[in-house]
Amino acid sequence: MRRWRRAAGTEPGLREKQRAWHWARKVRDARRAAAPYTNALGRPVCGLCGRGRPVALVERLRVSHTAPGGFARVLLPYCGCC
Ligand SMILES: [Zn+2]
Numbered sequence: 001m002r003r004w005r006r007a008a009g010t011e012p013g014l015r016e017k018q019r020a021w022h023w024a025r026k027v028r029d030a031r032r033a034a035a036p037y038t039n040a041l042g043r044p045v046c047g048l049c050g051r052g053r054p055v056a057l058v059e060r061l062r063v064s065h066t067a068p069g070g071f072a073r074v075l076l077p078y079c080g081c082c
Contacts, residue, residue: 037077044077052079 004010031038037047037054046052054077064072 046079046082047076048078049082052081054078055080 005014031040035042037045039045039050044054046054048058056078057075058078060074060076061071062074063070066072
């Protein structure tokens with residue numbers, strides 16, 4: 001499969017598509033890192049399901065190597081349905 005993808009002329013425009021997908025992923029990851037818990041339009045979404053509009057904040061524990069006890073408290077937006 002990799003050899004087939006690498007072969008020039010396998011599919012017209014495949015290299016351009018791969019390049020476009022690569023940059024789309026980079027933009028998506030950068031947007032998520034800059035504004036977590038937002039959708040593609042920049043509106044806030046649930047931190048658990050990623051779909052619903054958040055109505056509350058819930059507390060969760062995240063593994064942390066620097067926090068005492070090994071866990072750190074994190075507040076996530078929550079939609080109340082998931
Ligand atoms: Zn949710």
